Amino acid sequence: MVKHLSEDDLLREVIAYLKASRWTEAHDLVQQVDSSEAAWLHGIVHIQEGDLEDAEYWYVRAGRDFRQRGSLADEIVAFEAGLRGSQAAG
Numbered sequence: 001m002v003k004h005l006s007e008d009d010l011l012r013e014v015i016a017y018l019k020a021s022r023w024t025e026a027h028d029l030v031q032q033v034d035s036s037e038a039a040w041l042h043g044i045v046h047i048q049e050g051d052l053e054d055a056e057y058w059y060v061r062a063g064r065d066f067r068q069r070g071s072l073a074d075e076i077v078a079f080e081a082g083l084r085g086s087q088a089a090g
Contacts, residue, residue, distance in 0.1 A: 007033055007035060007037075007038070008083055010029060010032065010033055011030070011033065011037060011038060011041055011079075011083060012083065013029055014026045014029050014030045014041055014045070015041070015076060015079065015080060017029065018044065018045065018048055018076060019076070021048070023045055023048045023049050026045045026048070027042075027045050027046075027049070030042045030045055036061070036062045036063055037062070037079075037082065037083075039058050039059075039061040039062035040058070040059065040062035040064055040079060041079055042058040042061075042062075043055045043056070043057075043058030043059040043061075043062060043064070043066070044072070044075045044076060044079060046058060047069075047072050047075065048072055
């Protein structure tokens with residue numbers, strides 16, 4: 001049986017891959033979601049990869065200021081806090 005994940009659950013899986021330094025899997029998974037949150041996380045994936053040009057592209061798509069971002073760890077924490085906030089609101 002195929003398990004269908006909510007967008008938030010899928011994005012949490014992307015974060016788990018990032019934390020395990022498995023950016024290829026994170027990248028493959030984040031591409032399945034088309035939202036501003038996913039665009040931000042897609043940018044974070046590219047930061048981990050070291051591709052800052054693509055990271056900046058995805059930050060712009062997410063409506064975020066790439067030049068004002070924190071460290072990779074800071075961005076992951078901020079993203080997770082946003083997911084928790086959206087879960088509490090929903």
